[in-house]
Amino acid sequence: MTPQRPQRWLWRGTALSLLLAAPASAEEACRALADLRLNDVAVLSAVPVAASDDLPAFCSVGGYIRPAINFEIRLPDDWNGGFYMAGCGGFCGQLLSDEPGFVNAMNHGLRRGYAAATMDGGHWGASSVDARWALHNRLAEVDWGDRAVRETAKLGQTVIAQYYDAAPSPRIFAGCSTGGRQANMLALRDPDLFDGILSGAPALDYTGLVATWMASVVQANTDADGQRIIGPGDVGLIREHVYAQCDAADGLEDGLLSDPDACTVDWTAIACDAGANAPCLSGAQIETLTAWTERGAVDSEGAQLYPATVPLGSEPFWGLWLTGFEAGGGALVPIFNQQFLQFMAFREDRGEGFTSLDFDFDADPPELAFMGRIYNATTPDLSAFAEAGGRMITWHGLADAIVPHGYTVDYYTRLRKTHGADLDAVTRLFLIPGMDHCGIQPGPGITSAGFDPLTALEEWLETGTAPESLLMTRTDAEGATDWTRPACAWPAKAELRTDSGWRDAESFICTE
Numbered sequence: 452m453t454p455q456r457p458q459r460w461l462w463r464g465t466a467l468s469l470l471l472a473a474p475a476s477a478e479e480a481c482r483a484l485a486d487l488r489l490n491d492v493a494v495l496s497a498v499p500v501a502a503s504d505d506l507p508a509f510c511s512v513g514g515y516i517r518p519a520i521n522f523e524i525r526l527p528d529d530w531n532g533g534f535y536m537a538g539c540g541g542f543c544g545q546l547l548s549d550e551p552g553f554v555n556a557m558n559h560g561l562r563r564g565y566a567a568a569t570m571d572g573g574h575w576g577a578s579s580v581d582a583r584w585a586l587h588n589r590l591a592e593v594d595w596g597d598r599a600v601r602e603t604a605k606l607g608q609t610v611i612a613q614y615y616d617a618a619p620s621p622r623i624f625a626g627c628s629t630g631g632r633q634a635n636m637l638a639l640r641d642p643d644l645f646d647g648i649l650s651g652a653p654a655l656d657y658t659g660l661v662a663t664w665m666a667s668v669v670q671a672n673t674d675a676d677g678q679r680i681i682g683p684g685d686v687g688l689i690r691e692h693v694y695a696q697c698d699a700a701d702g703l704e705d706g707l708l709s710d711p712d713a714c715t716v717d718w719t720a721i722a723c724d725a726g727a728n729a730p731c732l733s734g735a736q737i738e739t740l741t742a743w744t745e746r747g748a749v750d751s752e753g754a755q756l757y758p759a760t761v762p763l764g765s766e767p768f769w770g771l772w773l774t775g776f777e778a779g780g781g782a783l784v785p786i787f788n789q790q791f792l793q794f795m796a797f798r799e800d801r802g803e804g805f806t807s808l809d810f811d812f813d814a815d816p817p818e819l820a821f822m823g824r825i826y827n828a829t830t831p832d833l834s835a836f837a838e839a840g841g842r843m844i845t846w847h848g849l850a851d852a853i854v855p856h857g858y859t860v861d862y863y864t865r866l867r868k869t870h871g872a873d874l875d876a877v878t879r880l881f882l883i884p885g886m887d888h889c890g891i892q893p894g895p896g897i898t899s900a901g902f903d904p905l906t907a908l909e910e911w912l913e914t915g916t917a918p919e920s921l922l923m924t925r926t927d928a929e930g931a932t933d934w935t936r937p938a939c940a941w942p943a944k945a946e947l948r949t950d951s952g953w954r955d956a957e958s959f960i961c962t963e
């Protein structure tokens with residue numbers, strides 16, 4: 452505990468210190484925050500938390516912003532001067548203050564000395580795939596759309612200023628998936644609230660993705676009897692076939708599909724009716740695969756409704772997202788889709804009677820526009836964020852089967868049209884080969900533990916030099932380094948330039 456802080460607290464002449472009894476210690480200064488009175492904010496607790504193996508000592512401030520945005524702010528005794536706020540994933544709905552790792556985890560910033568904050572998206576849910584809270588609840592939908600993040604960010608900065616008597620710098624927001632959508636929403640609507648933003652696998656066009664595209668994924672994999680066409684038992688064969696055909700398509704046979712869009716799979720070799728020996732794929736299964744990996748969401752005229760498909764190479768992760776596991780569970784895309792369509796997607800909720808199979812690809816997409824204005828962060832213009840001096844790193848796994856990278860690449864292509872070469876001074880996109888959605892599940896590439904975009908962002912803010920690449924480090928089950936490689940700033944790609952082998956990052960350069 453730093454001895455100076457109580458003195459600063461004691462002597463600074465703010466309205467708050469007049470309100471509160473002059474505290475004699477940092478512990479009392481923490482407890483005094485429980486008496487904080489701000490419009491629309493109820494502080495329910497302010498308690499000192501001792502250092503643990505994993506975390507530094509901090510003051511925990513918890514409560515809610517009206518009507519129901521639960522938050523926690525953690526103020527470390529040994530403060531680095533900055534503010535780090537984490538987003539939340541899926542439909543949010545829980546205050547995950549101790550989320551481990553890097554993704555949507557405020558402790559990732561707290562460990563580095565940031566004052567950190569998180570929130571629950573403005574409602575309670577049984578899990579992050581539960582959307583029942585949104586039934587006839589526009590207020591909660593608006594809070595989940597952007598207000599929960601905005602108000603928590605403002606509150607965090609207010610509490611920091613009160614507690615430390617200094618404005619935080621730098622101010623960093625980091626989120627993945629829905630947290631990535633929140634990140635981009637901030638850049639568009641609240642460009643002054645954060646200096647640096649980390650946007651992971653952002654679900655930017657939420658209605659296009661979670662209503663339209665996911666309905667296409669579910670309908671393509673449902674037969675006339677309502678059964679799944681491709682199930683967990685089929686994935687191994689598909690995976691093997693895809694990697695056999697596509698691994699070398701990026702110029703390097705390394706077990707990674709570094710350019711999944713460069714490959715087109717010929718499924719006939721594993722088609723049962725072409726005489727392949729079992730295990731093999733039925734015509735219906737190949738039709739599903741074609742819809743998933745090539746066609747995407749289309750209307751009855753065949754026009755594409757969302758610019759992405761299930762990426763080739765994402766098969767190692769299909770159990771959790773698409774097909775379910777042999778032992779049960781998983782298959783979250785069908786759950787997300789149905790919950791969203793029932794309770795969140797439409798201006799008038801369609802309710803529990805509506806299923807993914809009822810989604811009409813001609814009539815329904817235009818009906819999503821109203822809620823899209825609340826949820827979607829799709830405007831390809833970061834001028835206000837650039838003017839405010841903001842910097843944003845976006846990262847997206849190339850084997851993401853729930854938020855495919857296609858939309859993000861499309862969005863950055865449109866950003867480039869708006870900003871030209873100036874775009875590089877504001878934001879960089881890193882596509883991560885072989886990585887699952889938010890780097891959650893281990894697979895052929897790295898998980899979120901295998902790279903460090905926060906340090907890259909800190910350096911960018913500090914030195915003004917934008918990162919050209921992020922180092923990926925893949926470790927094996929024992930924790931030994933398997934390989935390293937740069938993930939290059941889009942549109943550059945990592946190219947092998949020496950013969951020292953593909954397992955060493957030094958062998959690669961980033962080139963367009």
Ligand SMILES: [Ca+2]
Binds near residue numbers: 702
């Ligand atoms: Ca390869």
